[in-house]
Amino acid sequence: MDPYDLSFHRIMSKSVDRRSVMAASASSGQGTWEPVIGLETHVQLGTNSKIFTSASTTFGDDPNIHIDPVVCGLPGTLPVLNQKVLEYAVKAGMALNLQIAEHSKFDRKQYFYPDLPKNYQISQFDEPIAEEGWIDVEVAEKGKDTYTKRIGIERLHMEEDAGKLVHAGSDRLAGSTHSLVDYNRAGVALAEIVSKPDLRTGREAAEYASEIRRIMRYLGVSDGNMQEGSLRCDVNISVRQGPDEPFGTKVEIKNMNSFSAIQKACEYEIQRQIKAYETGEPVVQETRLWDEGKQITKSMRSKEGSSDYRYFPDPDLGPIEVNEERREGWRAELPELPGAKRHRYAEEFGLSVYDARVLTDERSMAEYFEAAVAAGAEAKGVANWIQGDIAAYVNANRLGYSELPLRPEQLAEMVKLIDGGKISGKIAKEILPELLEKGGSPKAIVDERGLGMISDPAAITTIVEELLAAHPDEVEAFRGGKTKLQGFFVGQLMKKTGGKADPKLANQILSQKLKG
Amino acid sequence: MSKITADDVRKVAQLARLSLPDDQIETFTGQLEKILTYVAHLEQVDTENVPPTTRAVEVVNVTREDEVTATPVREDLLDLAPQREGDFFRVPKILAD
Numbered sequence: 001m002d003p004y005d006l007s008f009h010r011i012m013s014k015s016v017d018r019r020s021v022m023a024a025s026a027s028s029g030q031g032t033w034e035p036v037i038g039l040e041t042h043v044q045l046g047t048n049s050k051i052f053t054s055a056s057t058t059f060g061d062d063p064n065i066h067i068d069p070v071v072c073g074l075p076g077t078l079p080v081l082n083q084k085v086l087e088y089a090v091k092a093g094m095a096l097n098l099q100i101a102e103h104s105k106f107d108r109k110q111y112f113y114p115d116l117p118k119n120y121q122i123s124q125f126d127e128p129i130a131e132e133g134w135i136d137v138e139v140a141e142k143g144k145d146t147y148t149k150r151i152g153i154e155r156l157h158m159e160e161d162a163g164k165l166v167h168a169g170s171d172r173l174a175g176s177t178h179s180l181v182d183y184n185r186a187g188v189a190l191a192e193i194v195s196k197p198d199l200r201t202g203r204e205a206a207e208y209a210s211e212i213r214r215i216m217r218y219l220g221v222s223d224g225n226m227q228e229g230s231l232r233c234d235v236n237i238s239v240r241q242g243p244d245e246p247f248g249t250k251v252e253i254k255n256m257n258s259f260s261a262i263q264k265a266c267e268y269e270i271q272r273q274i275k276a277y278e279t280g281e282p283v284v285q286e287t288r289l290w291d292e293g294k295q296i297t298k299s300m301r302s303k304e305g306s307s308d309y310r311y312f313p314d315p316d317l318g319p320i321e322v323n324e325e326r327r328e329g330w331r332a333e334l335p336e337l338p339g340a341k342r343h344r345y346a347e348e349f350g351l352s353v354y355d356a357r358v359l360t361d362e363r364s365m366a367e368y369f370e371a372a373v374a375a376g377a378e379a380k381g382v383a384n385w386i387q388g389d390i391a392a393y394v395n396a397n398r399l400g401y402s403e404l405p406l407r408p409e410q411l412a413e414m415v416k417l418i419d420g421g422k423i424s425g426k427i428a429k430e431i432l433p434e435l436l437e438k439g440g441s442p443k444a445i446v447d448e449r450g451l452g453m454i455s456d457p458a459a460i461t462t463i464v465e466e467l468l469a470a471h472p473d474e475v476e477a478f479r480g481g482k483t484k485l486q487g488f489f490v491g492q493l494m495k496k497t498g499g500k501a502d503p504k505l506a507n508q509i510l511s512q513k514l515k516g
Numbered sequence: 517m518s519k520i521t522a523d524d525v526r527k528v529a530q531l532a533r534l535s536l537p538d539d540q541i542e543t544f545t546g547q548l549e550k551i552l553t554y555v556a557h558l559e560q561v562d563t564e565n566v567p568p569t570t571r572a573v574e575v576v577n578v579t580r581e582d583e584v585t586a587t588p589v590r591e592d593l594l595d596l597a598p599q600r601e602g603d604f605f606r607v608p609k610i611l612a613d
Contacts, residue, residue: 047582054585063603064594068587074596084582105570112533114607166604180604308531313570318578 033239033277035270036247037199039262041212043191043222044161044230045088051160051189052079052122052317059228063182071187073118079316081106085158085189086129088221090322090330092191093130093156095215095337100327104129104320106158109309114181115162123192125311128157129320135215136339138357139207146353151208152196161188185229191221197236197247202266206259209233214338218363226257233262238283239273248273248283253297255289265290269297341366349379358387364401365391368408375412382415389429393436405439406432414442426499427451455502457509463501464513467492478514486514520549 050057053070070077093100107125133153140146163183167176193212199205213224213231224231233256238248253269256262269288276283288297336344338360345356360366365386372382390411394404414435417423423446431445446452454460467489468475478485486507493506525545529536536544590603599606 049582049584054580054583055587056584064590064605067590067593069589069593072593072596074593080578080580082582083579086579110531114605114610165610167610176609178609179607180601181607182604310531315571318571318573318575321576 033241033270033274034243034245035200035266036197036238036240037201037205037266038197038236039193039195039199039205039208040234040236041193041195041209042161042232042234043092043193043212043216043224045085045092045189045191046220046222046230047082047084047088047189049082050187051082051085051158053187055187057188058184059230061184063180064184066184067186071117071183079122079314081317081320082189086320086322087330088189088219089129089156089158089191090327091219091334092193092216092221093133094327094331095219095334096130096133096135096153096156096193096212098130098133098153098156100130100322101127102322103127104322106314106317106320107311108314109311111307111309113162114179115165115186117163117183117186121160121162122314122317123159123311124157128155129322130156135208135211137204137208137211138339138342138353139204140353140357141203149198149204151198151204154194154196156191156193159190159192161185161190202263202270205235205266206263209262210259211338214361218335218337226259229257232257235262235266235269237266237269237273239270239277248277249285251283251285251297252287253290254287255291257292261290261292264295265297268295272297335363338363338366345379349373349383351379351383355383355387359383362401368401368404371408372412372415375409377412377415378419381419382411385411385415385432389432390436393433405437406435407439410435410439410442417442417446421453421455421502422446423451423453424499424503427453430499451498451500453502454497454500455505457505460501460506460509461513463493463496464489464506464509467496468513475514479516486510489514520545520552524548 044057045051047057049055050066050071053068055068055071056066058066070079090100104124105127106122108120109123109125110120112119131154133156134150135153136148136150138146138148163181163186166180166182168178168180195208199208209231213226216222216231217224222230226232235253235256236250237253238250240246240248251269251273253265256265273283275281287300289300290296291298341360342353342356345351345359346353351359359369369379369382369386372386373379390404390406393399394401414423414428414432418425418428422443427446428442431442431451434440434445435442454463471489471492474485474488478489489510490503490507493501493510494503522541522545525536525541525548528548529541529544594600594603594605597605
């Protein structure tokens with residue numbers, strides 16, 4: 001280790017906050033530590049049946065309900081690939097700009113662990129279904145400029161999930177007397193997506209994972225539910241003393257079940273490794289677990305590097321060939337992806353980076369927005385209503401946008417009423433709860449209840465004159481210099497008209513009449 | 517031709533979770549060596565222009581529809597295990613290696 005770096009970092013490492021700033025600003029001069037992060041993401045593909053057998057994939061059922069002789073790997077059983085798994089894997093691969101392999105195969109990865117019923121996992125080793133791609137990740141952090149970074153993706157392959165262990169006699173493996181196994185999850189289809197080591201901060205890692213999830217949800221190939229384990233990320237992380245230095249010792253972190261946990265685990269681990277190097281402690285190649293309660297990573301204390309998986313082609317499964325016709329047929333079914341939508345919303349609708357990001361987070365919200373704009377309403381207005389009252393209602397009632405009673409065309413009608421000066425924003429906000437609950441035509445409601453804006457100057461003049469006559473003291477005070485009283489009159493006017501007076505016109509007439 | 521050593525046999529036995537007493541190590545070292553020598557006869561075949569194959573039957577894209585069929589064999593499968601506990605398979609304490 002370079003002694004210069006040691007002393008430099010001792011000076012800089014007085015507070016954790018300052019150190020994390022140093023670690024993140026990798027390119028700023030010599031002597032800073034550069035974190036190198038790569039992610040392995042396991043995405044459960046949302047098929048009804050398992051990858052190689054017709055057992056159900058339903059989550060949360062009684063233990064060992066969804067098992068059969070193929071799942072348990074009994075002698076004489078024959079796994080057969082679920083064609084939906086292949087379709088989903090190819091679509092996911094294309095969405096991540098990967099090259100789809102014309103020829104691909106399944107291999108057996110051998111190891112012993114009780115959650116693996118066959119003592120081997122059917123996976124893909126040297127001929128994965130998809131290789132060499134990238135996604136553009138938008139990195140947004142409070143108080144910092146949002147930037148876009150292209151993250152390379154090494155590969156995507158299909159494999160089967162393992163079962164679940166319950167450790168008895170202790171809440172942890174250490175100290176347990178025995179374990180109980182539930183194989184319901186064993187054999188559920190997974191796509192494993194391996195990024196290149198292109199990530200440099202915990203925030204980038206979290207944003208990358210979040211974009212992968214968003215893409216999978218757009219495609220409809222996975223629900224991406226992290227709490228239920230449909231999307232799991234393992235992080236590989238090391239630090240080095242500059243972009244041109246060789247990689248440091250790599251540590252794997254598991255057990256993060258939210259994007260914020262991914263970010264925090266990376267940030268903690270970066271600091272732990274830097275500190276270890278600075279104090280001359282060894283950083284060993286190992287697997288560590290993120291402890292959400294303590295907000296630290298802990299060594300699993302298992303021997304690494306001793307694994308010998310002895311991959312070989314699975315003789316039970318024939319090779320996979322995806323010809324151009326099939327591949328392009330699936331490509332044609334891909335929806336517009338979140339990255340493209342974000343870009344288009346800014347370009348076509350002139351929305352801010354923030355608005356575009358929020359509106360495209362969920363495909364259903366984006367499609368609702370687009371339908372309202374297609375119905376002729378101005379994009380900015382629609383965006384504001386969706387992000388405000390509508391999103392609040394949808395979230396509070398746990399609704400999907402497709403089941404929201406207020407249809408996008410009806411929202412468009414309301415926005416057009418406001419923009420056309422037919423109703424005020426205040427009236428719109430008043431009728432919205434009813435529309436959200438029951439749907440219906442905003443125009444019909446406005447007409448029926450006489451909620452249209454009063455924009456006839458003569459009508460407003462009459463009301464203003466009545467007001468002035470009813471409040472002679474205030475009029476006198478106003479004319480004596482208390483011009484702040486204009487607000488009082490505006491309030492009175494709105495009260496009298498039920499908020500329907502055209503605010504601009506009302507102010508104009510009021511000013512004129514008050515002056516006398 | 518590589519020679520099988522006693523250490524190779526110990527490693528393979530460990531990977532396969534086989535417990536071999538020392539006196540058997542020698543026996544299996546000789547046997548494995550013989551098996552490999554026999555299989556090595558295949559090396560005499562000229563495979564210069566033959567693409568590698570992984571199976572005897574040439575089939576591609578054998579797939580099935582994504583349909584769920586329940587197989588009511590849960591009890592049978594659980595009973596086949598060395599130990600069950602309720603609806604779970606029970607396994608001994610897991611060592612971290």
